[in-house]
Structures are given as C-alpha cells and as structure tokens.
Amino acid sequence: MECEGVVSGVRMGESSEEVHVLAVDDSLVDRKVIERLLKILACKVTAVDSGVRALEYLGLDQSDAFVEGLKVDLIITDYCMPGMTGYDLLKKIKESSTFREIPVVIMSSENILPRIDRCLEEGAEDFIVKPVKLSDVKRLKDYGVGGRINKRKLPDTTELDLSSSPPSDSSSSPSISPSSPPVIDSPIQRLKMTTTALD
Amino acid sequence: MDVGQMQRQWLDYTRSLFIEGFLDNQFLQLQQLQDENNPEFVVEVVSLFFEDSERILKDLTFALDQQGVDFKKVDAHVHQLKGSSSSVGAQRVKNACIAFRNFCEEQNVEACLRCLQQVKQEYCLVKNKLETLFRLEQQIVAAGGSIPMMELSF
Numbered sequence: 402m403e404c405e406g407v408v409s410g411v412r413m414g415e416s417s418e419e420v421h422v423l424a425v426d427d428s429l430v431d432r433k434v435i436e437r438l439l440k441i442l443a444c445k446v447t448a449v450d451s452g453v454r455a456l457e458y459l460g461l462d463q464s465d466a467f468v469e470g471l472k473v474d475l476i477i478t479d480y481c482m483p484g485m486t487g488y489d490l491l492k493k494i495k496e497s498s499t500f501r502e503i504p505v506v507i508m509s510s511e512n513i514l515p516r517i518d519r520c521l522e523e524g525a526e527d528f529i530v531k532p533v534k535l536s537d538v539k540r541l542k543d544y545g546v547g548g549r550i551n552k553r554k555l556p557d558t559t560e561l562d563l564s565s566s567p568p569s570d571s572s573s574s575p576s577i578s579p580s581s582p583p584v585i586d587s588p589i590q591r592l593k594m595t596t597t598a599l600d
Numbered sequence: 601m602d603v604g605q606m607q608r609q610w611l612d613y614t615r616s617l618f619i620e621g622f623l624d625n626q627f628l629q630l631q632q633l634q635d636e637n638n639p640e641f642v643v644e645v646v647s648l649f650f651e652d653s654e655r656i657l658k659d660l661t662f663a664l665d666q667q668g669v670d671f672k673k674v675d676a677h678v679h680q681l682k683g684s685s686s687s688v689g690a691q692r693v694k695n696a697c698i699a700f701r702n703f704c705e706e707q708n709v710e711a712c713l714r715c716l717q718q719v720k721q722e723y724c725l726v727k728n729k730l731e732t733l734f735r736l737e738q739q740i741v742a743a744g745g746s747i748p749m750m751e752l753s754f
Contacts, residue, residue: 430648430684437633437641481679510683532626532687535633 420544424448425455425478425490426508431531435477435508438538444475452478452485452493461497473503475544477529480509480516488520495524504544508533603745610736611748617733622726627689628750646730649688653723656681660716664709674712675704681719692722 422444424435432448439446449455453462455478460468476494480487487507495501504526509516517528526544529537601609617623627642634641656677663674682697700715737747 428652428680428683428687430645430652430687433645433648434630434633434687437638437645441633483676510679510686531683532629532689534626534629 419443419445420474421445421447421472422475422477423455423458423473425450425452425476425482425487427451427479427482431479431508431533435533435538438533438535439477441535442538447473451482452487452490455490456485456493459494459497459500461493461500473500475504475506475541477506477508477541479531480507480520481511488516488523491520491523491525506541603740603743606736606740606743607745607748610733610740611750613733613736614750617729621691622729624689624691626687630688631750643734646688646734649684649690650727652684653681653693657716657720657723660719664712664716669707669709669712671704671707671712675701678704678719690723690726693719693726696722 420443422439424432424439424446426432426435426448427450429450432450436446436448447458449458455476456462458468459473460471476490478487478490485493487509491505491507494503494505501524505524506527506529507517507520507525508529508531510531512530520528527541529540614623618627630642630645660674660677660681663670663677678697678700682694682701685691685693685697696715696719700712700719703711703715740747
C-alpha cells in the first residue's frame, strides 16, 4: 500500500508552473512506468494504488473538504482496479464541486469500445490503451503535460473555457483541444492500432 | 573480451530476444526512458515485475489447488499478470496469459492448470534471459563502456 509525495505536494503560489499529476493504478509496475513517463515530461507526480487513496489524497473522503495548498492539474487512472474502479473514481471526481474541472484520463489494457464511450460520457478527457508509451503521455500536452506556455487558471464558474490558453509547442501529433469533443480521434486511432496487434 | 566485443554480444543477445518473441516493443520503450540520471530504470521496473509475477504465480497455484476453484479470482490474477508483463514487454508471458484467460472463462480446471504451467515456463525463460542481459550490461559498465542504444525497426 503506498501513497507517495503527499507532504511534498505543490503549494499554491510555489512552482505553480509545474504540472502536478495524480496517478492511480493498483499495479506497482504500471505506477513505476507512468511515474517515469510523466517525470520525463517535467511533471510532478503523486502515485497512489487505489481510488480510495486518490479520494483521500484529494480530501474527498470526507464531504469535499478543502486540502490546504493542494493543486492537482490532471488525474490519470487505471480502469480495472479492485474495489473502486477508475470509472467509479471518475464519477466521484465529476460529482465534486472542487475537483470536477480537473481533467481525468483513463487507462485500460482492454480496448472495449462501450467502456471507452462510458468513460467519455462521464466526463473523461481521454482514454489510453495500455501498455502506456511516451507518445500516449505526450498527447496529454493540452493539460500542461510537457510544459506550460500559459498558466491555466482554475475558474470559479462551472463554465470552463479551456481553449483560452493553448500550448504552442510544435509537436506533429494532432493536438487535443479540450473544449471540443476531442477524444473521439485519439482513442479510436489507438483502437485501430491495437486491434491489428496480436492481442 | 574487450568492451567492443561485449557490446556486440549485448546487441546480438538483445536482438535474439526480440526475434524469438521474448520481448516486444514495450521493452524498447522502457529502454528509451533510461538515461544518465536514471541508469537503472529498466532493471528497477523489471525487478518489480519479477516480484509481482512470483507473488501472482503463487496465488494462482493456490487458487487452482482448491476444491471449488474460484475462476473469477483466478481470472483476476491472470489479468494482473497479463497487465504487468505487457507493461514491461514480456510478450510470451503476456500471450500465455491471454490464452489462460480464455480457459478461465470456460471454467476448465485441467486446461487452466496446463496454462499455469505454460505461464510459469514462459516466466522462467524470460527471467533467465533478462538476468543474462542485465549481467552483460553490468560487465560492459564495469569495463568502462556504455550500453548501446537499441535501434530495431519493427
């Protein structure tokens, strides 16, 4: 059971340019890999081993309590986990007034279209088919992964215009614009790639 | 053996692991995440994979040894092993897990036992191969050389 980096978390006003990602996966191997992938892209990573731990970290385990100094820019979670699935976690986050605006990305080893649809409908920003590669994580650059150009402010309204601060790096892969229904492209592309594999 | 010879040996050995299907592209991905600041990354991940796998294989053996086999539990274990082997690029272990899951679905104990044997075998094979590879790497580094960058096109 591990929950890393809780105390050393990013405080408001300090290194706020650094993207802080909360990674949730019950597999120790996968946590190690995702952590390295994100760190290579200059993110601060907190890796936890369950949805329950993730909620604890966010302070959501007791009625939306605000955790002083907590700043999470992106949540990336495995789908298949014992107890609370990534989908359950996604729902809880989207139900929270404090955290519903944080982009959530789901990872799964199984490229099941209804599952992907369900997650996207529930508000997931993207869906990554495992095993996770550097190119998958680079795709998340719209959420600041790989470096921010403009600081994305947390809105105090529920209407979020994420297109106001697009990153200007010149990566050749198609950019995901969070304000459009973006995720139809990339997971489906990924699906097409994986269905030709041996799996 | 000089460093150059050791490096060639390493390259040949690594290539053979890919050609024989022990490793797939994901292993290359992991190698590319390694650098001077994280020179042990691959060894660390693979060590976690070994620990994880051994635990799962023990649990699987126990689960299949029961009077009333809980196939959901067995499948859950195999799913875990499939995931971690996939994440490190241990292709043959992963494929053995995929076959295993099909028999879990059929609730076929005999077939599952055979699959377990198969998975154990593949695991032992890849473990030996990777340990050999890491030993070669240590020798190269000890002799003052560096590990070549893999450039295989798939």
